[in-house]
Amino acid sequence: MLPSFEYVAFNDLNKALDFLTEHENVKPIAGGTDLVVQMRARKIVPQYVADIEEIPDLRYIQEEDGALRLGALTKIEDLRRSEIVRRYAPSLWLAAQEFATWQVRNVATLGGNLSNASPAADTATPLIALGAKAVVKSRKGERTISLDEFFRGPGITSMRPDELLVEVVVPIEEAKHNFIKLGKRATHVLSIVNVALMLKLEGEVVKDIRIALGAVAPTPVRARSAEEALKGKAISPSLAREAASKVIKDISPISDVRATREYRQEMSNVLTFRAIKEVMGW
Numbered sequence: 001m002l003p004s005f006e007y008v009a010f011n012d013l014n015k016a017l018d019f020l021t022e023h024e025n026v027k028p029i030a031g032g033t034d035l036v037v038q039m040r041a042r043k044i045v046p047q048y049v050a051d052i053e054e055i056p057d058l059r060y061i062q063e064e065d066g067a068l069r070l071g072a073l074t075k076i077e078d079l080r081r082s083e084i085v086r087r088y089a090p091s092l093w094l095a096a097q098e099f100a101t102w103q104v105r106n107v108a109t110l111g112g113n114l115s116n117a118s119p120a121a122d123t124a125t126p127l128i129a130l131g132a133k134a135v136v137k138s139r140k141g142e143r144t145i146s147l148d149e150f151f152r153g154p155g156i157t158s159m160r161p162d163e164l165l166v167e168v169v170v171p172i173e174e175a176k177h178n179f180i181k182l183g184k185r186a187t188h189v190l191s192i193v194n195v196a197l198m199l200k201l202e203g204e205v206v207k208d209i210r211i212a213l214g215a216v217a218p219t220p221v222r223a224r225s226a227e228e229a230l231k232g233k234a235i236s237p238s239l240a241r242e243a244a245s246k247v248i249k250d251i252s253p254i255s256d257v258r259a260t261r262e263y264r265q266e267m268s269n270v271l272t273f274r275a276i277k278e279v280m281g282w
Contacts, residue, residue: 002039009051013166016052017139020162028052028164030073031107033100034116044155058111058166061085068170072111076123080105088172091126091196094179098122111165114150117157120191120215124151126179127168128212128220129196135167144169151219175200175208176279180271184258191215192259193267197275204234211272216251216264225249226272237282244273 010016020026027046029035030053038044052058058073061082068088070079079085080096099105099122113123114134128147135144136159145158147168152158159165176199183189193215200208209230211223229243253264 002036003042003045005039005046006048007051008048009054011054011056013052013055013058013137013164014139016050016055017137017162017164019048019050020164021139023048024161026050026161028115030109030112031075032112033104033108034112034118052164053109063088063172066172068172070110070168070170072109072165072167074110075106076100076108076110076113077102077105079110079123089126089130089170089177091129091177091179091198092123092170095122095126095181095194095196098181110168114147114168115157115159115165117151117153117155117219119154119217119219120194121220122181122191122194122214124220125194125196125212125214126177127170128222129177129198129210130170131173131198131210132168132170134165135169136163137166138163142166148222153218173198173200178275178279180275180278182267182271190258193264193271195268195271195275197272197279199276199279201235206230206233206235211247211275213247213251213268213272215258216253216268218252221250223247223250223268223272235276235280237277240276240280241273244269244276247272 025047058071060071062069086093132147178197181194196212198210214220225246226243255261
């Protein structure tokens with residue numbers, strides 16, 4: 001059963017931002033696939049629930065000025081079906097293919113999945129690997145936050161209480177991309193570990209690389225130790241395997257009902273190597 005709260009709905013972004021400025025203990029809701037579950041469990045007990053789903057112009061997928069622009073109210077199913085996302089952000093497209101059930105995908109929003117700040121959020125790791133930025137807005141103005149810095153802890157982001165996530169901007173780069181998710185079943189489950197990869201080569205030399213892992217730390221994380229082991233070097237299976245083993249330096253997994261700490265450590269290594277192996281075609 002849900003705790004008591006006051007429900008308000010908005011179809012105007014500025015009015016929603018006004019409400020966030022003027023009231024405390026407000027939780028925005030769009031799809032509600034995360035928030036309602038947490039409210040039922042009494043993990044979140046807001047005084048106000050502000051429905052923003054009907055705010056116009058926040059549900060879109062656009063290619064513009066060398067970037068992919070994604071409105072915060074874009075449904076996960078929109079991402080899954082989008083040829084633009086498949087072309088320019090293939091790791092995010094792959095994540096959308098494995099995201100929950102079709103019923104959830106048709107309700108859940110990109111902004112909600114990110115703002116919920118789950119360490120296992122399937123859209124977070126590909127967007128970090130893609131070098132994406134979050135655009136957040138309040139009545140004081142607009143600011144841009146790198147997805148690297150957006151997450152601060154379980155359920156905690158860099159947004160202030162008076163801010164809403166309105167857009168995600170993904171730079172379009174010529175690179176190799178991958179996303180791999182490990183769960184207790186093949187689909188429709190929370191990640192035990194997920195790994196996203198962006199790999200840019202000059203010949204056989206790694207010009208740039210970003211590796212992000214989810215469900216292995218309090219926030220989605222960059223595997224910077226593994227990245228540094230590969231940057232500027234001619235890539236090979238042996239080097240990739242050695243680099244993948246270094247992810248243990250960047251993660252701090254826990255044991256829970258889904259997996260043990262030791263299993264997550266081992267699979268982070270295995271999946272990082274597999275992500276590289278697949279894009280290289282070894």
